[in-house]
Amino acid sequence: MSKNTYAIIGSGALGGFYGAKLQKSGLEVHFLLHSDYQHVLVNGLIIESQDGDFHLSKVNAYNDVNKMPKCDIIIVALKATHNHLLPELLPPLLKENTVILLLQNGLGAEPEIASIIGEENVVGGACSLASNKVSFGHIHHIDYSQIRIGKYTKNYQPTAITDKMLEIAGDFENAGVPVNVSEDLLLERWKKLIWNIPYNSLSVILDARTDEIMADANTRNLVTEIMQEVIEGAKSCQRQIPNSYIQTMLDQTDKLKPYLTSMKIDYERRRLLEIEGIVGKPLQIASQAGVKLPKIGMLYQQLKFLDARNRQHI
Amino acid sequence: MSKNTYAIIGSGALGGFYGAKLQKSGLEVHFLLHSDYQHVLVNGLIIESQDGDFHLSKVNAYNDVNKMPKCDIIIVALKATHNHLLPELLPPLLKENTVILLLQNGLGAEPEIASIIGEENVVGGACSLASNKVSFGHIHHIDYSQIRIGKYTKNYQPTAITDKMLEIAGDFENAGVPVNVSEDLLLERWKKLIWNIPYNSLSVILDARTDEIMADANTRNLVTEIMQEVIEGAKSCQRQIPNSYIQTMLDQTDKLKPYLTSMKIDYERRRLLEIEGIVGKPLQIASQAGVKLPKIGMLYQQLKFLDARNRQHI
Numbered sequence: 128m129s130k131n132t133y134a135i136i137g138s139g140a141l142g143g144f145y146g147a148k149l150q151k152s153g154l155e156v157h158f159l160l161h162s163d164y165q166h167v168l169v170n171g172l173i174i175e176s177q178d179g180d181f182h183l184s185k186v187n188a189y190n191d192v193n194k195m196p197k198c199d200i201i202i203v204a205l206k207a208t209h210n211h212l213l214p215e216l217l218p219p220l221l222k223e224n225t226v227i228l229l230l231q232n233g234l235g236a237e238p239e240i241a242s243i244i245g246e247e248n249v250v251g252g253a254c255s256l257a258s259n260k261v262s263f264g265h266i267h268h269i270d271y272s273q274i275r276i277g278k279y280t281k282n283y284q285p286t287a288i289t290d291k292m293l294e295i296a297g298d299f300e301n302a303g304v305p306v307n308v309s310e311d312l313l314l315e316r317w318k319k320l321i322w323n324i325p326y327n328s329l330s331v332i333l334d335a336r337t338d339e340i341m342a343d344a345n346t347r348n349l350v351t352e353i354m355q356e357v358i359e360g361a362k363s364c365q366r367q368i369p370n371s372y373i374q375t376m377l378d379q380t381d382k383l384k385p386y387l388t389s390m391k392i393d394y395e396r397r398r399l400l401e402i403e404g405i406v407g408k409p410l411q412i413a414s415q416a417g418v419k420l421p422k423i424g425m426l427y428q429q430l431k432f433l434d435a436r437n438r439q440h441i
Numbered sequence: 442m443s444k445n446t447y448a449i450i451g452s453g454a455l456g457g458f459y460g461a462k463l464q465k466s467g468l469e470v471h472f473l474l475h476s477d478y479q480h481v482l483v484n485g486l487i488i489e490s491q492d493g494d495f496h497l498s499k500v501n502a503y504n505d506v507n508k509m510p511k512c513d514i515i516i517v518a519l520k521a522t523h524n525h526l527l528p529e530l531l532p533p534l535l536k537e538n539t540v541i542l543l544l545q546n547g548l549g550a551e552p553e554i555a556s557i558i559g560e561e562n563v564v565g566g567a568c569s570l571a572s573n574k575v576s577f578g579h580i581h582h583i584d585y586s587q588i589r590i591g592k593y594t595k596n597y598q599p600t601a602i603t604d605k606m607l608e609i610a611g612d613f614e615n616a617g618v619p620v621n622v623s624e625d626l627l628l629e630r631w632k633k634l635i636w637n638i639p640y641n642s643l644s645v646i647l648d649a650r651t652d653e654i655m656a657d658a659n660t661r662n663l664v665t666e667i668m669q670e671v672i673e674g675a676k677s678c679q680r681q682i683p684n685s686y687i688q689t690m691l692d693q694t695d696k697l698k699p700y701l702t703s704m705k706i707d708y709e710r711r712r713l714l715e716i717e718g719i720v721g722k723p724l725q726i727a728s729q730a731g732v733k734l735p736k737i738g739m740l741y742q743q744l745k746f747l748d749a750r751n752r753q754h755i
Binding site: 329332333335339340343345346348349352421422424425427428429431432433435436 | 643646647649653654657659660662663666735736738739741742743745746747749750
């Protein structure tokens, strides 16, 4: 096992879960918290998981990055809608060769981070994780936990797997989290969008859980058609995803326990939705390559309407 | 003024309004009612309208077609979802040369009616009417009332305007309802769909009034794009609608007072939605001509999901 120290920026359903797993495996982990800070400082973190429940009674909890030690690996697990905070949050945590592991959905965040710390040390990860925060410091891990990581390079050119990536993968594997390393981060991002675009969007628009969307023949077909459009979007970036991957995603979702997507949860909490990273940016990239994605375009318009109205009433 | 006698099959927000206007103008009108029967029998009909409120204290109210007299003109103003009742409802009302005036949204109902009474006496009408039934026998006419009528022929071939059509138009005009007579019923049906498909569908999917849909730049653009697809659908039937008609519809809707569409009201009352006539049939016709309408297809899938779930909980 490495001696890497980890900082978790955004210790919610995703960052809190992975951070807790890493700490449980014996690594030093430092958690930046916001609303949960007081609670977690006193009570630690509770992980309720199909892989085994556990309680970390004591964690390194912070509400200010300036009080945190510099770390080897910084996991950015904020909502993409808070990435504007990163120019303030990251610098105090950096030492030479600190690696940022960006565990977020959608496209477009890596270049922003590279502009803060340089592109050399940015690794992106696409997580297949069904997990919800059920109360302060209490995370319910429902299903899956796998991460696919790839190194960021300018314009997302494919690139060789580095020792550091293998080290990070080793740390997660030790903690019971399967990690695949990839030479092509952009391909991984588009593959993740095949799930995220239909399910996140439709769960909000139709006020539905994944199992309801799958049980109805009309929305099941719609999901498939939207996935087809995501494959077209990937092609517009010269990334080939086989059509058979659609069936893999449908099967995986069929097996998933009834689940509210992260976007649906954000919607219910009247938070700004991750529309731009998950839907807007892929649309924009495809459109710049002259590729039209009409159904995804319509999801975008519907989501923007719902999001604006949802937060207007706050 | 003619001496035509009128039967109104389905005396709700639309049939009740037009029937009341015709009776007020001096014509003999017979109303078939369902849930409102007892109330209307005793209290008559109240029309609250921008064109002037009025109360018909006594109307010919029925809850059984077999008690109604045969009439010259039968206005079918049922929800299209109840058209399966027509083979029972129409025959007792027919005399020689009775004309059926079908005032319904969507495509596909005229051939059904022609199969009952023969195609010679079927006239279709597309109504621009914003009207809601607010309680038993009480109709709130919000805006517009114009009807465009055209004679049905096999395969919707355009055909000459008949004297009977002009007579009907005269009756409505006398009653203060503007009527245009058209040689091309199918063109009128598609023109009406330009409004109905986007606004009815999005009002249900996004839980929104027309003014909310128009006030948001994203949904306003979406409406425009859907209207564009309806024009493509019309083209697949060799019907040309100029692009400028889209702006006419947008302007008309901008001027409309905040309005819940009929499909939205049906949804709130957990009634079966008119999805097939308004969205499904136009899609099917375009598809048979090899024309894809992806956004309308997605509206259909979303509506079918919502409708099924909505009525499951009854």
